[in-house]
Amino acid sequence: MIQVRPIYVICMREFIKFFREKSRLLGTLARPVLWLFVVGNGMSGLIKPQAGFSYLQFIFPGMIGMTILFSSIFSSISIVWDREFGFMKEMLVAPISRLSIIIGKAISGTLISVAQAIIILVLIPFLGIHITFMQFIEVVAVSLLVSFSITSLGILIAARLASFDGFNIIMNFLVMPMLFLSGAMYPVTSMPPALRQLTRINPLTYGVDAFKHVLLRNATPPLGAEFPLSLDLFLVTAVSLVMLTLAALSFRRKE
């Protein structure tokens, strides 16, 4: 039961609000800039360039991953906002399926994340990386997949989150560990075995790995990609579908 017009208007609402809130747009750029140029430059003194790639270049794929992570989680948490402020009821009493609401939220969250990832690409000239038009297309394609998987995960969480109080717990115990255990900021190969196991069950690891494939073509581990690109894409897609199915089921039961 998928209805096109409701899905379209649910997406439009999110886009209108995203572009209306200038602070959110600004925040999108501020976080990666801070990481890249402040933390990145600070760490560059410790981590020597390897095989022609600097630390700054190494963390750039990770920063795209980070931007998508925060943006997607933030977008899907809007479900909790909608519930808290009553707007969810407007959708729930309308003659539309729960699945349409979920899909609308998933599509809008995904596209907003991709838009933010593309905005981050304007930093490329400052990093000494050159990308071809083909690479640009590949980054957008990988962004779509990764955004979709994280948004689906966020919707699954939001569907089960009773109130906004749980948001901090999710940030501290899920989102931040996902970021730190994804290989976005330091190579996972140098981690203790127990933590390495955790990186392997983190979907963001494979997303960041895919970005490394696309952006750092000739780099090798530890700074370059670790897994085959096909494995990355397969796992990210599989995770998306599982999460979205679980979210749809859990949303239907709860509301």
Add this chain to the structure above:
Amino acid sequence: MPIITVNNLTKKFKSLTAVDDISFSVDEGEVFGFLGPNGAGKTTTINILCTLLSPSSGSAGIAGFDCAKNPDDVRSAIGIIFQDTTLDTGLTAYENLKFHAYLYNLDRKLTERRIDEMLGVVELRNRKNDLIKNFSGGMKRRLEIARGLLHYPRVLFLDEPTLGLDPQTRNTIWDFIDSLRKKEKITVFMTTHYMEEAENCDRIAIIDAGKIIAIDTPARLKELVHGDIVHLVTADNKQAIEQIRQLFNIAAREENGGLVLETEKGDEFIPTLIHSLSMRTLSVSLKKPTLNDVFLKLTGRLIRDEGLTDTREVTREFVRSHRRAQR
């Protein structure tokens, strides 16, 4: 022909029975009120009718569709204004209405015209492109009414439509509802715990602790309270009480420097009473029973006796009804 039918409806939340085996029906074009204290089961009933909750047992149907089995058909046929605002405050009035039109798959050509029409009805045309966050409580409520009616529903649900609004805005909202009723030919189902509001309904169901304890027109419900309330001040109240007991076999009681008695046909009783008393009568007044008296009679409590959350509100209501009794 009834447009809403509810049969033996029960809703249990674990050990709590919020709605306890209620049955009623509402005819097309009626303004039907659900009157009862907080926690009586009003909102639970509305949520079942609006397909947000499924009943534990029994059934509810709107416009021939079962609320549990054909939720989408029911949803298309109803408009709802919830207790708390469900507008998106980050969008404009127009955007909120447009969102609604798309959700209800309103005909594309019709949408703009209908939005404009409804904004006109609730007198918000000049605020069309303003963000909701800049709207007052009354404006929000009016916009919600416009939105609730946008898709030509056959039944409009209003859950405490004037809660938290000042008396003037409350009156404005009621004027809107009255005029809409004439223009839109719609059935209105509302809940309230304001007595004054319930008086505006064609029929009222009084609900307490999940059960309907009375259902009728406001006038006939008031007949449940036998007689009128007469308030009397005489030159010698003590003796007057004694005389009233002897002459009419009515127990009057002293209250705030006067005396109060209950009798049927108070308007006809007053002249006889004044004539019969040996002392001078200083003042006399007659009070017709209100719905509050009906609720008091049926449950032994005032409608907002238990007001769990806001004690000030209870106090205010108590003072208000006390004053009313004194008048």
